[in-house]
Amino acid sequence: MKQWQVFLWGAVGVAALIWFLVAYAIVTSIRRRRAEDRDDPDGDIPPQTQYRTKLEIVYTTIPLLIVVGLFALAMYGTNVLDNSQATPDLTINVVGFQWQWQFNYEEQDVTVGGAAGVMPDLYLPVGATVRFNLRADDVIHSLWVPEFLEKRDLIPGVDTNSIIVKVTKPGSYVGRCAEYCGLNHTEMKFNLYAVPRDQFDEWVRNQPKGRPFVQGSFTTDLGTRSTTTTLTPTTLEPAPVGPGRGVATTGGSR
Amino acid sequence: MTLLDERSAGETPPAEPPPHRRQPTGILRWATSSDHKVVGAAYMVTSIGFYLIGGLMGEAMRAQLAVPDNKLIDNGAYNQLFTLHGTIMLLFFLGSFAFGVANFIIPLQIGARDMAFQRLNQVSYWLYLSGGLVVLSGAFTENGAANFGWFAYTPLSDGIRSPGVGGDLWIAGVSLVGVSGILSAVNFITTMITMRAKGMTMFRLPIFCWNMLIVSVLILLTFPVLTAAGVMLYADRQFGGHIFDATVINGVSGVPVLWQQLFWFFGHPEVYILILPYFGIVTEVISAFSRKPVFAYKGFVFATITIGALSVAVWAHHMYATGVVLLPFFSALTMLIAVPTGVKFFNWCGTMIGGRLSFTASMHFAIGFLLCFVIGGVTGVMLASPSLDLQLTDTYFVVAHFHYVLFGGGVFALFAGIYYWYPKFTGKKLHEGWGKLQFWLQFVGFNMTFFVQHLLGMQGMPRRTASYTAADGDLFRYLNLVSSIGALILGASTLPFLWNVYRTWRRGEVVGRNPWDAGTLEWWAPSPPPIGNFDRALPPIRSERPVWDAEHPGHEALAEQRHGTGRADGVVGASASKGGGS
Ligand code: HEM
Ligand SMILES: [Cu+2]
Ligand SMILES: [Cu+2]
Secondary structure, three states, X not given: OOHHHHHHHHHHHHHHHXXXXXXXXXXXXXXXXXXXXXXXXXXXXXXXXXXXXXXXXXXXXXXXXXXXXXXXXXXXXXXXXXXXXOOOOEEEEEEEEOOEEEEEEOOOOEXXXXXXXXXXXXXXXXXXXXXXXXXXXXXXXXXXXXXXXXEEEEOOOOOOOEEEEEOOOOEEEEEEEOOOOOOOHHHOEEXXXXXXXXXXXXXXXXXXXXXXXXHHHOOOEHHHHOOOHHHOOXXXXXXXXXXXXXXXXXXXXX | OOHHHHHHOOOOOOOOOOOOOOOOOHHHHHHHOOOHHHHHHHHHHHHHHHXXXXXXXXXXXXXXXXXXXXXXXOHHHHHHHHHHHHHHHHHHHHHHHHHHHHHHHHHHHOOOOXXXXXXXXXXXXXXXXXXHHHHHHHHHOOOOOOOOOOOOOXXXXXXXXXXXXXXXHHHHHHHHHHHHHHHHHHHHHHHHHHOOOOOOOHHHOOHHHHHHHHHHHHHHHHHHHXXXXXXXXXXXXXXXXXXXXXXXXXXXXXXXXXXXXXXXXXHHHHHHHHHHHHHHXXXXXXXXXXXXXXXXXHHXXXXXXXXXXXXXXXXXXXXXXXOOOOHHHHHHHHHHHHHHHHHHHHHHHHHHOOOOOOOOHHHHHHHHHHHHHHHHHHHHHHHHXXXXXXXXXXXXXXXXXXXXXXXXXXXXXHHHXXXXXXXXXXXXXOOHHHHHHHHHHHHHHHHHHHHHHHHHHHHOOEOOOOOOOHHHOHHHHHHHHHHHHHHHHHHHOHHHHHHHHHHHHHHOEEOOOOOOOOOOHHHHOOOOOOOOOOOOOOOOOOOOOHHHHHHOOOOOOOOOOOOOXXXXXXXXXXXXXXXXXX
């Protein structure tokens, strides 16, 4: 059973227990009411039980134990996610800005971006371990491809955030900005195509090298901060479409 | 101040207040009276007003999201809507309504004539009302209302990214309600510490009072941080400050994440400030309609204190995805909160089990609270695990989670409280039938709206998105449609309530002091209580249910393990007069 399933079924179980206890209280009360002594004005008063210390100890201790167990599991899962030790085959520098993404393939010297109304296309080779270095310069964004099973913020002034994913399945996916970042946050998306290695290589070969990447402007000073527009990186033409595109199907892989 | 005199006023009838020459009535009374009941009612009516406004905004957003690629509301307007909706619901509705109940009920429950600081109480109310109007007024400015979300993350909320007066008005309004909350908290604490009637020891304080006490302490710990952070943000926006942005000046820079630390240091305890009063209300309601004392009263109090203590040390669970916080620490403490919360569920169930339940409208809402809030609780534990949260945070799963807590917990308990105390507030009972109709519409509508949002979140729908596209698939389309239809039903549930209030005002059933045969001191006073509250000597206070003890001698709470007989010895059959009630 996967970790999230343990949590999910645990949650369902606890909710079911409370629903059961409430239902039990209702049913037994209705039953007892039928057996009431109607001549006694106080005949409907149930036993005024208030304290059952042993029971209290039990229902405090058991949740405590469950929580300790869940915590251990959570820490285990978090360590698996945080596989920053893994050596990546591919390093991609990601910059998010209002309201676009730019991806820079470090070793390949290839940069892709989007344009108004056009989502950038990110190609990844299946089987590779990919490291995304996450940066932003204007406001906070968050990189999220649901299939990555995690997201991480891009924060101005924080240059250390990254995530590492292993691409296992070919397909086309949609990546989004998950941290609200202003007017067109909703439209801040990109396409992700996971393609076989040879198609990826061909796609890289067809890309122009050395296009400007916004990273150069990272150390900002007051001058470049003072207006919104100076922060907008050079908008790139949408990446020329390589043969890899044929792998993509419409509508995502969900 | 005459605090010390009032304290001993316990067992003698309080003197009649000097007859006023002319008591103002209507709107003038509401605007000028410092009587705790009038201030309390003003709080309650005003916050229901904000609830209706915020609710309409929620409906508008659901209308926009009902179908893919909808053009009903554009991005800019949608962003303002969720910012205002969140801000109003959290800061100007749920918490403020609880303050209203507390203002009305606390002095009655502790056998006092009024709050400790009556004028201050009025000041808090006016600060609160003006704060709300100031935030809303942003909608009428050129650039519209604030649109940076209710937690106003920097640097998005600074002067460069969000120019416009709307943002400044938001800061001003939030600071006003912050100051108002601090004043109220001081007032509640002073009242409960110094003005309890003779015999009302701390462990005989009704649970609602206890919870408001812990809430007040939390407010004093956290609201100043919010107000201070607000001032800093204002400095960034207006005076060229760089506290919360990453601009490098002479080699040093501000820190955007600092805002998140400060905000959530307030923001997480805030959700307990919002929910603990409603725990208190539900506890009173369940005890009254089960005809039993609160099960494990002391355990309940300790659980509340534990929740309060833990809640100030978990704020960074909102920041897992920032990558700059210590995950194990915040994860562990967050999960620990589940323990005292779970204990409370057992208290509530333990109170009901073996009880003689009466299924009034109020009890319907209390049971609805139990059934819905538990779902918000267990999804909270899921989100406490960083490995799950990194996937689920900022998705509709979180939207579902917090609506289950705030609506399924808060609003259901709120209506339980309204139906329970309405006779005390006004001397008339709300109609039970309309109340139950409201409950069923609300229960069905609520679960329909928000349950499917868990699935949407797991399917990959991020929160705060103004639209989605047909390419996002059929699941998005159908689940969103279900959610929007649910929201319509949920919205419709308000109508029977408003009608009920109206018809009760015209021709509601007039009731006596204690229509529910409940146990706490407010039911000893006439309905509605006159100025000065009590018109006769208080009963002896020997437990947290003095009225019950007085009206049902021989049915005091049983000592440990003495259950099963239903009777304490000796007084079998003695039935006391049911003091003036029903
Ligand atoms: C009438 C019933 C309600 C409906 C239909 C409703 C609907 C919504 C919708 C559509 C959103 C925006 C989700 C998004 O785009 O991310 C939202 C957000 C929110 N709602 Fe509600 N809601 C209702 C009641 C409440 C109540 C009673 C509360 C609290 C007491 C509440 C608190 C919030 C908060 C805090 C947010 C987040 C705002 C933000 O992201 O800044 N809602 N609600
Ligand atoms: Cu964004
Ligand atoms: Cu929190």
